[in-house]
Amino acid sequence: MSERIERLDLPATAWAVLGVLSFDDVLTGYDIKRWAEQSIAFFYWAPSQSQIYSELRRLESVGLVTSRIEQTHAARSRRLYAITDLGRIQMRLWAETTEPEPVVLKHQLMLRVWAAHNGDRRRLIAALAEHRDEARRRGERAAQHAVNAAKVPAWHFAGLADEWSARYWSEEAERTEWMLARLQTELDEEGA
């Protein structure tokens, strides 16, 4: 009778952190933070620094990662994390067996549109315009990121996610533009 390995029950952020390490790099918490901000943040997550560190400690305590302190830099130590074999097995289990959580979307600006019978619509329009520009910038950054990812075979799937993100944010910009036009037209018609 074979001992079946159970998937550990960890929060999504832990899997994201482990996911970063599954690309085989040996990284510090600080590295992971930047990694996350530059790629994962487009479609998931912008975790705080402190949580990354505590998540890493947890992952180590259950044996999914190991760490060693780099001694070269004498005084302030860097702690370097790497995924373990068990970590790889668990990551695979997660990728295969995790049941789909619904997409979490919290779009505060749409909440403001929805509640626009309170308050000044011109400010809302201004906020939407800003959001459109920001979305466009994000889309461009994601596209750029996808180009970079295409150069490294190991980043193939990360690159796919980047492409998806580029599309997502460019469509978000267009959607926002559409909403903007709707509100602006109404405002103009009332003014006329």
Add this chain to the structure above:
Amino acid sequence: MSERIERLDLPATAWAVLGVLSFDDVLTGYDIKRWAEQSIAFFYWAPSQSQIYSELRRLESVGLVTSRIEQTHAARSRRLYAITDLGRIQMRLWAETTEPEPVVLKHQLMLRVWAAHNGDRRRLIAALAEHRDEARRRGERAAQHAVNAAKVPAWHFAGLADEWSARYWSEEAERTEWMLARLQTELDEEGA
């Protein structure tokens, strides 16, 4: 020197709850829960029942809503909430002065794509197909909701948010289809 009213610092969910009441209905916590599930959930939020009740209590304690217990139904009491004048002022302040929080997107499936070098891609493709179908259904429900909202003038902006949601989820379905096709093609080519 005029006393300027400061915007209260409340969590976003509190504003969402207050927003529901700003449509002038007198509602129970239970009503608000359903309201939220049917419309706000498309672009924001799917809060737990318990939080709605505690949020209502908080809103009452700071004077943004009032409640009275309906006596008609003898035994089990329904508590009916309504927005106050102060609540209206605060809602307006929120709508005007809240600085834009970034959109929160947590797309677990994209996290799985991003980490697809671990694990079986065929399961990922199946999960994506399911997500595409679910997104399509959501889009259709949102569109239906927008049609209903169009009948009532007070729901004008809520209707705009519904239209936006319909577009969002239909585009989400298309985006997912695109990702699906990419992964499927790669799989086929490898198999060939």
Add this chain to the structure above:
DNA sequence: GGGAGCATGTAACGGGTTACATGATTGG
């Protein structure tokens, strides 16, 4: 009679945040 929906509430927990604290290294 029983199940679905209406209706409210408490308690425990934890995920994740902000703020605070510390200090080394690097480059202008």
Add this chain to the structure above:
DNA sequence: CCAATCATGTAACCCGTTACATGCTCCC
């Protein structure tokens, strides 16, 4: 030399969730 960046960590807090608990009313 000073600022920015690298780098790690603790403590307090709270938002929001799940689970539990209760009991009504309406309809089949």
